Amino acid sequence: MNILLTGAEGFTGRYFCEIARSAGHDVSLLEANILDRRALQIEISAIHVDAVVHLAAISFIGHADSNAFYSTNVIGTMNLLDALLELRPLPNCVLLASSANVYGNAQASPINEVEPPAPVNHYAMSKLAMEHMSRTYMDRLPIVIARPFNYTGHGQSGNFLIPKLVNHFAQRSQAIKLGNLHIEREFNDVRMICTAYMELLRHGVPGDIYNICSGQPYALTHVIELLSLLTDHQIDAQVDPALVRANEVLRLCGDDSKLRALLKKQGTDLLNPPLDETLQTMLSNINRV
Numbered sequence: 686m687n688i689l690l691t692g693a694e695g696f697t698g699r700y701f702c703e704i705a706r707s708a709g710h711d712v713s714l715l716e717a718n719i720l721d722r723r724a725l726q727i728e729i730s731a732i733h734v735d736a737v738v739h740l741a742a743i744s745f746i747g748h749a750d751s752n753a754f755y756s757t758n759v760i761g762t763m764n765l766l767d768a769l770l771e772l773r774p775l776p777n778c779v780l781l782a783s784s785a786n787v788y789g790n791a792q793a794s795p796i797n798e799v800e801p802p803a804p805v806n807h808y809a810m811s812k813l814a815m816e817h818m819s820r821t822y823m824d825r826l827p828i829v830i831a832r833p834f835n836y837t838g839h840g841q842s843g844n845f846l847i848p849k850l851v852n853h854f855a856q857r858s859q860a861i862k863l864g865n866l867h868i869e870r871e872f873n874d875v876r877m878i879c880t881a882y883m884e885l886l887r888h889g890v891p892g893d894i895y896n897i898c899s900g901q902p903y904a905l906t907h908v909i910e911l912l913s914l915l916t917d918h919q920i921d922a923q924v925d926p927a928l929v930r931a932n933e934v935l936r937l938c939g940d941d942s943k944l945r946a947l948l949k950k951q952g953t954d955l956l957n958p959p960l961d962e963t964l965q966t967m968l969s970n971i972n973r974v
Contacts, residue, residue, distance in 0.1 A: 692740030719761035754811035795940035805932035829889035834898040838875035860921040864928035877957040898939025
């Protein structure tokens with residue numbers, strides 16, 4: 686399969702590229718800026734594409750420029766879809782990476798795909814807007830939408846919560862400033878997410894939305910305890926009011942039944958490394974790029 690990958694230089698893109706190529710697929714890495722319509726059209730028209738994985742996005746919730754969420758995540762995606770419409774033949778699957786953040790503070794837990802979205806920040810709102818925008822193309826392109834829940838791994842930016850914690854423990858810092866200490870999240874492994882993307886390219890139903898999750902949330906305090914055990918180091922976790930977000934999503938836990946049922950029909954399943962294994966890998970590779 687010839688796969689066009691956007692966001693190849695990002696955290697998830699690097700893992701996806703490695704997993705796809707290891708499985709024998711050819712992966713073309715998009716070089717054009719998705720906001721440059723002309724460059725995008727020229728580059729895409731010159732390659733043969735069986736499938737597309739669209740990961741290029743602004744994904745850090747605390748990004749300083751709120752407008753950039755919408756220009757990149759919505760308009761950039763629209764530019765990509767317009768360019769793909771010019772291909773002959775059309776791709777067999779176009780996978781758009783959305784986010785479980787679109788659910789916001791959902792009443793149900795675990796959350797399944799029919800839960801009404803209720804985004805509480807610009808990142809989540811831009812991802813939901815991207816989903817709605819993409820539906821105007823679904824009569825012409827085989828689009829599958831993935832909503833990954835929180836995940837991490839070696840190489841993730843230190844702006845994100847888990848790498849920040851890992852770095853502080855590895856450096857044996859005495860204290861760390863955090864936001865709300867009482868949140869609960871799934872902290873899945875990036876390798877599981879990328880494997881799920883590969884499976885959705887092969888088996889996802891066009892027009893459908895799939896949660897990518899484990900259904901196993903962890904309190905932030907539990908993550909801190911695990912890192913203490915792994916490093917034999919205690920740290921003073923301090924709440925910094927400046928890091929506490931308004932309308933914080935307190936618990937984000939997914940229902941993976943739909944994806945599991947799809948994979949079961951194919952005789953396969955997803956393996957998600959235990960959290961302590963993921964954390965240990967991150968600690969062991971702390972000084973590696």
